[in-house]
Amino acid sequence: MSRIFDAIKRAERARRTSGKNQNAVTSDGESWERRRSRRWTLDVQVFVYGHKATQEPFHEEAHTLDVSAYGGRLVLAANVHPGQKLLLTNRYTQAEQECTVVYLGPRRAKTTQVAIEFNLPNARFWPVPSRQ
Numbered sequence: 001m002s003r004i005f006d007a008i009k010r011a012e013r014a015r016r017t018s019g020k021n022q023n024a025v026t027s028d029g030e031s032w033e034r035r036r037s038r039r040w041t042l043d044v045q046v047f048v049y050g051h052k053a054t055q056e057p058f059h060e061e062a063h064t065l066d067v068s069a070y071g072g073r074l075v076l077a078a079n080v081h082p083g084q085k086l087l088l089t090n091r092y093t094q095a096e097q098e099c100t101v102v103y104l105g106p107r108r109a110k111t112t113q114v115a116i117e118f119n120l121p122n123a124r125f126w127p128v129p130s131r132q
Contacts, residue, residue: 037069037123044126045091048076050084061091069123071099071116080104080114088116090125097125 044064051057058078065073080086084101098119105113118125 037121039066039068040126041066042072042126044072046074047089047091048074048078049087049089050078050080052079053081064126065113067126069118069121071102071118072126074114074116075111076114077111080112086116088125090127092127093125095125097122 042064044067046062046064047059048062049057049059060076060078062074062076065075067073080101082101082104086099086101088097088099089095090097099116100119101114102117103115105115
């Protein structure tokens with residue numbers, strides 16, 4: 001029994017040092033990052049365009065909480081739903097990017113944290129100083 005436990009511990013340490021299976025929690029409570037690309041805490045002003053459930057178009061000025069090459073998290077007042085397609089325009093660079101709503105956080109003070117994912121990775125959409 002002890003050999004099995006020791007083997008599991010060695011495998012966890014090996015995964016931790018190899019960088020694979022990141023953002024998982026080990027048996028000793030440690031965790032590490034498992035994202036496809038680095039995430040930056042960044043407040044970027046964006047224009048968000050989409051359609052309401054009634055197919056009526058909407059647009060809103062919003063801002064990000066954090067971003068990555070694969071998308072980000074926005075604060076929106078508009079009611080959106082997972083799977084909904086949106087178009088973002090970076091207010092600073094005027095770059096446009098299609099995305100999909102992948103997660104809705106709890107609604108607070110008339111806004112919701114909305115996680116979006118780009119159709120194709122695009123780290124250049126965000127004005128991130130260093131892309132390593």
